[in-house]
Amino acid sequence: MDETPANTAVRLVVLDMAGTTVADGGLVEDAFAAAARALGEDPAPMLGHVRATMGESKIAVFRHLFGDEQRARRANTAFEEAYAELVAAGRIAPLPGAAETIGALRASGRTVVLATGFARTTQDAVLDALGWRGLADLTLCPADAGGRGRPHPDLVLTALLRTRAADDVRQVAVAGDTAYDMLSGARAGAGIVAGVLTGAHDRDRLTAHGATHVLDSVADLPALLAPSAEAGT
Incomplete structure (x- = not known):
């Protein structure tokens, strides 16, 4: 039985980009x-x-x-x-519901960070192509976290340190489509590590590498983080 105290409700959400919020078509x-x-x-x-x-x-x-x-x-x-x-060349698009999900999370009072394994120049190119500048509270690439990306916890912990949105790592939720996203979230101590099935890895692999939940897509995340759902997590 989970005895997670109510004060660990999620305040900071760290979202991957390609395969999680962005469809890049290979x-x-x-x-x-x-x-x-x-x-x-x-x-x-x-x-x-x-x-x-x-x-x-x-x-x-x-x-x-x-x-x-x-x-x-x-x-x-x-x-x-x-x-x-x-x-x-136009070979990139937001995954269905991704922008709306980010908007809904922020409207609920949560801080949202978009994190990637790409270099800053590549991340910026994606953000510009999608018109996503300013969509999230913060965007991070490995260079912003001292050079180490996933599966290290650095991106998640940097998001926490930069935003100061949470007082406890259990108040952080991480969502991504890869085993390395799951490892990064788990190693950072995030309270929720959600795998999504819109990208690279399947349910079994996500679960084996630390997913606490597996969702069909990132669009399901606001419902998972709703107060009633978190109370029973």
């Missing part, structure tokens, strides 16, 4: 393939690792795949350029 894989080819590499053998580490800081993925720092940075730059071109 842009991450396409941009990765372009980056690998720019370095003279065949992307096919690497795609399994890319899929497994969705949600992680992209530079960390490239460091793992390409070894030395110089090649990793070249690959990351090529990725950012390719992703920006795909975004500019």
